[in-house]
Amino acid sequence: MGQPTVSIIMGSDSDLPVMNQAADILGQLGVEYEIDVVSAHRTPEKMFEFASKAHERGIEAIIAGAGGAAHLPGMVAAISPLPVIGVPVKSSNSIDGWDSVLSILQMPGGVPVATVALNGAKNAGILAAQIIAVGDKKVRENIIQYKNVLREQVHEKAKKVQKK
C-alpha cells in the first residue's frame, strides 16, 4: 500500500458503518486512504494536531463525518488548507438529521466544507477521488469507468422492470 492521499476521519466510532462506505469506494477507484477517529469535542488537541499537519504529510483531501451538532468537518476546514468533505451522519438522538446537515453545510464565508447528503459517505469517497484526479489522470479514468458501470447497472435493471 502506498502513501495515502485521502484521510477519512469521524467524530465517533459509531459513525464507522457509514464512513466505511467512503473507504470502500476509494479502494475501488484506486485511491490510497487512511482512517481514524478524531473528535472535535472529546479530543480537541488531536483534532488541532491532525488538521494543522495533514497537508504536510501528503494528504490532499480530507473526509470528515459527524452527527448532531457536527463540528468536526468545519473545525478541520478552519485549520487545514486542504479541501474538506463533510458527511452529515444521522445519529441516534438527531432531530431527523437536520442538526448534522445544517451544522456542516452552513459554514461562514471564508471556510468552506464540501457537504454531501445525509449518510452520503459513498459520495464523499467519489468526490475525494474526483479531487485527487486533478493531479492523477489515472484516477479520472477510473471515475469515467465507474460512471459507465453505473449506467450499465441501470440498463440491466430497466430490462427486468420492462418485462413485468
Next chain:
Amino acid sequence: MGQPTVSIIMGSDSDLPVMNQAADILGQLGVEYEIDVVSAHRTPEKMFEFASKAHERGIEAIIAGAGGAAHLPGMVAAISPLPVIGVPVKSSNSIDGWDSVLSILQMPGGVPVATVALNGAKNAGILAAQIIAVGDKKVRENIIQYKNVLREQVHEKAKKVQKK
C-alpha cells in the same frame, strides 16, 4: 471595575448588537464581565488559547454567540471545564436561524452547551448571573429584585390595556 467573572465572546463583530444585550443585563445585575471576538473558524488558535485558560483567570461562566454553522460555543465547551452558554445569532445568510440553533443545541453526550433562544443574549446574561449567584448571594438578591421589577412592569402595562 473588579475582576470579571463572566466572559462574553462572539464569532464575528457583526454579532455585537445582539451580544451587547448580555453585557447590559450583566451590568444591571452587578456582575463583572469581559467582551471579545473569538472566531472558531478564523482564529482557531485564539479560541483554543481562550478556552483552555479562562478558568485559570477567574472566569466562572462563558457566554458564546455565533450564527450559521455556529461552532464557537461547542468548541469552547469541548475545551473548558466551565459552564458555557450558547447564543444562536440569526445572521444574514442563515436558513431562518435553524442552522445556528441546531449547531449549538444538539451537542453530543459529554459536552453540554446551555442554549438560549435565537438572539437571546439578554437571557444568556441573566443565566450567567444565576450561575455566578451560586457563589455570590448578593447577585442572587439582584436576580430576585429583577424578577420583581419584571412583574411590576407587566402590572403597569396591564392597567393600560384594561382601560381600553
Next chain:
Amino acid sequence: MGQPTVSIIMGSDSDLPVMNQAADILGQLGVEYEIDVVSAHRTPEKMFEFASKAHERGIEAIIAGAGGAAHLPGMVAAISPLPVIGVPVKSSNSIDGWDSVLSILQMPGGVPVATVALNGAKNAGILAAQIIAVGDKKVRENIIQYKNVLREQVHEKAKKVQKK
C-alpha cells in the same frame, strides 16, 4: 447522603428513562441530587410550591425535563431565581421532538432556560455539575477529570478503527 444541591424534576414518570441519565452523571461527578415528578399541567400547585421554595432549601440548580408542549422548565424558571436547565424529551406523539425543543428553548427575554439537546439529560447533569462547581472547586476537579476520561476513551476507540 448529604444535602442535595441539584433538583431533577420531570413532567411525567414516562420521562424517567431519559432523566435518570442526569442522575447517573451527577452521581459520578460527586454532586448530591433529589428527583421527583412535577407536572406543570397536571399538578400546577405542586409546581408552584416547588419552584418558589427550591432556593430556600439549599438547591442551587434545577434540571427539568418535559415533552410535547413542554412548559415545566419555563414555568419553574418564571418562579425560581435559580438557574434552570431544560431537557426536551421526545415523547410518543411529539412532532419529531420539535415541539419540546421549541417550547423550552424559545423563552422570552427576562426568563432564561438553559436548554440542552433532545433527550440530552446526561448533558443537563454535567451542566448542573459545572454550575455547582462555581461554589465547589472539588466538583470542578471532577469535571476536568471527566473530560480526561472522555478523551482517553476516544483514543482507545481510534486505535481499533485505525487497525482495520
Next chain:
Amino acid sequence: MGQPTVSIIMGSDSDLPVMNQAADILGQLGVEYEIDVVSAHRTPEKMFEFASKAHERGIEAIIAGAGGAAHLPGMVAAISPLPVIGVPVKSSNSIDGWDSVLSILQMPGGVPVATVALNGAKNAGILAAQIIAVGDKKVRENIIQYKNVLREQVHEKAKKVQKK
C-alpha cells in the same frame, strides 16, 4: 355593558394589535368580554389567580394569546376547567412562528388548548362566540348571520374578478 362571558388575555402588551381582533369580532357578534395582560413568565401569581377564579366570575371561555415559547394558554388550561382558546402570536425573535404554534398546540393528554392559526385572533373570537352560543341561541343566530355576510362579500368580489 353586561357581565363579560369571555376573557381575552395576552402574555405581553405587544400582542395587543393582534389580540384586539378577537375583541372586535366578539363585539360584532354580541358577546361581552374583558381584556387583560397576564404573563405566565413574568406574573405567574396573577396567572394562577386568574385561571383558578375565572369560572367563578361568570367567564365561560378564555382566549389566551402568546408568542415564542408560549406557555400562557397551556398553563391557564392546566388550572381552569373552562375551554381555553390559544392564539399563537408571531413575535419578533420567533423562529417563523413555529415556536408559538407548537408550544400551544402540542398539549399533553388531559389538558386541551383549542389552538387557532398563527395570529388568528379573529378566529379565536368567533370560536369563543360559538362556545358561548351553546348557552345563548341569540349568539348562534348572529354567527349564522355572520356567515351569510362572509358569503355575500365573496360574491361581490367574485363579480369584480369575473369582469376583468
Next chain:
Amino acid sequence: MGQPTVSIIMGSDSDLPVMNQAADILGQLGVEYEIDVVSAHRTPEKMFEFASKAHERGIEAIIAGAGGAAHLPGMVAAISPLPVIGVPVKSSNSIDGWDSVLSILQMPGGVPVATVALNGAKNAGILAAQIIAVGDKKVRENIIQYKNVLREQVHEKAKKVQKK
C-alpha cells in the same frame, strides 16, 4: 342513551383507533355522542348534508379527525355554525404529521377550527365536554373532578420516582 350533543366524525375508518379516544373520554365525562365516517374527499355530499344539518339535530359541538391534506374539519366549519374541533391524525404517508396539522390549523379569518395536538383525540373529547359544560353545569363538575384525578395520579407516580 339520550340525545347526543357531540358528533365525532373522521375522514377514514383507519382513523378510528385514534378517534375512539375522544369517544371514551366523552363517555367518562358524561356527554352523549354519536360517531360516523364522513369523508370530505370521497363523500362530499354526505359531508355537506352532515355539516348543514348538525345544529338542527341538537348537536352542540363537532369533533372531526383527518390525516394528510385534512380538509374535513375546515369544510365542516365552513358550513356549520357550531364549534368544530379538529384532530390532526398522523396517517401512513404523512410527512411526519405536518400536513394534517397545518391543513387543520391554518384556517383563514372567519372560519375557525379549534385544533388539538397531533393524534390528540382525547383532548378533543375533553374540549368538547368543556364546550357542552357552558350549557350543562353537571358536565363542568365532571371536568373539575377529572382534573383532580389527573393530579392525584401524578402524585402517586411521583412517590414511586422519589423512592428510587
Next chain:
Amino acid sequence: MGQPTVSIIMGSDSDLPVMNQAADILGQLGVEYEIDVVSAHRTPEKMFEFASKAHERGIEAIIAGAGGAAHLPGMVAAISPLPVIGVPVKSSNSIDGWDSVLSILQMPGGVPVATVALNGAKNAGILAAQIIAVGDKKVRENIIQYKNVLREQVHEKAKKVQKK
C-alpha cells in the same frame, strides 16, 4: 372569444395578482379560459355547484389557487372528474407557505391534485395548456414553440454574462 376550456378559480380576490399569471400564459398559448373567485370556506355552495358542473360546460381542466389551510383545490378535485391543478399561494399569515403547499399536495389516495410550486400560477397555466393539448395539437405546437423561446432567451442572457 370562444368557449373556455380552462377554468381559473381562487379562494380570495387577494390571490388575483398571483393567479393572473396563469391567465396570461394561457392567453399566450392560445387557450380560452374563464376566471372567478370561489371560496371553499366562505361560499361552499358555490364551490359545490361549480365543481359538479364544470365538466358539463365544456371545461377540460381546472386551476385552483388558495393560501393557508388551502382546501379549494382538493375539494374541487373531490367533486369534479376533471384534472385539477392546485396553486399554493403564500398569503399574509402563512407559515412561510408550508401550510398551503402541504394542504394542497398531500391529498389522500383516490383524489389527486396536480400541485405546482408556491405562487407557481404561471406553471399552472402551462400545465393546463399541456393537458388541453392532449385534444388539440395546435396547442401542443404552441408549447413546443414556447420552449424554443425560453431557450433562446437564456442564450441571449448567457451572452451578456459571458462578456463580463
Next chain:
Amino acid sequence: MGQPTVSIIMGSDSDLPVMNQAADILGQLGVEYEIDVVSAHRTPEKMFEFASKAHERGIEAIIAGAGGAAHLPGMVAAISPLPVIGVPVKSSNSIDGWDSVLSILQMPGGVPVATVALNGAKNAGILAAQIIAVGDKKVRENIIQYKNVLREQVHEKAKKVQKK
C-alpha cells in the same frame, strides 16, 4: 394490448413497489401504459432520448417517480412538451421525504411538473387518466364511475363504525 398513451418511469428499480400503484390504477381505468427505469443521474443519455421522443411515439402523459434530490421529473419536463406528473418517493436516506417533495415541486417558471403527494403514485395514475380523458371520453366515464365506487366504499365503512 394497444398503444400505450401513458409512460411510467422511475429513477431506480427500488421505486417499483410505489410506482406499480400508478400502473394498477391506470389498468383499472382502462388506460394503456408502458413502464421503465430511466435515471437522470445514472443514464442521462437515455433520459434525454426518452424525453425528446415520447410525444412522437403517441405518449400523451408521463409519470416520473424519484427520491432524494429527485431530478427525473423536472428534467423530463424540461425536454418534453407533454404534461409530466412527478411522484416524490420516500427513499432510505431521505430527510423525511422533504428532499424529493421540494426537488419535484419547486420548479422554476416555464417548466411545470404536476406534483402529487409523497409516495402518491396511485394519484399520479388517476391524474394521468384524467389527462387522457381530455381526448377519450370513455376514460372520463371510468373516472366518474371510480369516484362512485370510492363513495360507496366509504358508506359501507361508515355503517360499521356507526354500529360500534
Next chain:
Amino acid sequence: MGQPTVSIIMGSDSDLPVMNQAADILGQLGVEYEIDVVSAHRTPEKMFEFASKAHERGIEAIIAGAGGAAHLPGMVAAISPLPVIGVPVKSSNSIDGWDSVLSILQMPGGVPVATVALNGAKNAGILAAQIIAVGDKKVRENIIQYKNVLREQVHEKAKKVQKK
C-alpha cells in the same frame, strides 16, 4: 489571461450577483475561470454539451449555482467526471431556501455534488481553488496566505470590540 481551470455556471442570470462572489475570490486566489449561464430546465442541450465536454477543455472543477428545484449541479455531476460544487441560491419564490439546499445536497449514491451554504458562492470559489491546488502548489500557498489574512482581520476587529 490563461486557460481557465474552473467553470462557473448558473441556472439564470438573476443568480449573477451571488455567483460573482465565486469569481471574485477565484481571482484573488490566482485561479483562472470562465463564467456562463446554463439552464438545466431551459437549455438542456447546452447543459448536456457543456457537462460532457468540460473535462476535455482543461476544466478541472465546476461551480454550478441554482435556486428552487435546483437541478443544474446534479445534472452536470451526472454527466461530467469532474468535481462539481453546488451553490444553493435563495431565489424569489423559494420556500426559505430549503428547496434549493435539498435539491442540490441530497444526491443519490454514485453522483456527488459538493454542496456549500445557501448563497455561499464565495466558499464555492475557495473550495474550487483548494481543488485546483491539488495540482498547483502555488494556489495552495495563496490559500494559506488567505487564511492568515482572515485571522488578522478578526484580530483587528476584536481589538475594537475589547475597547468598548
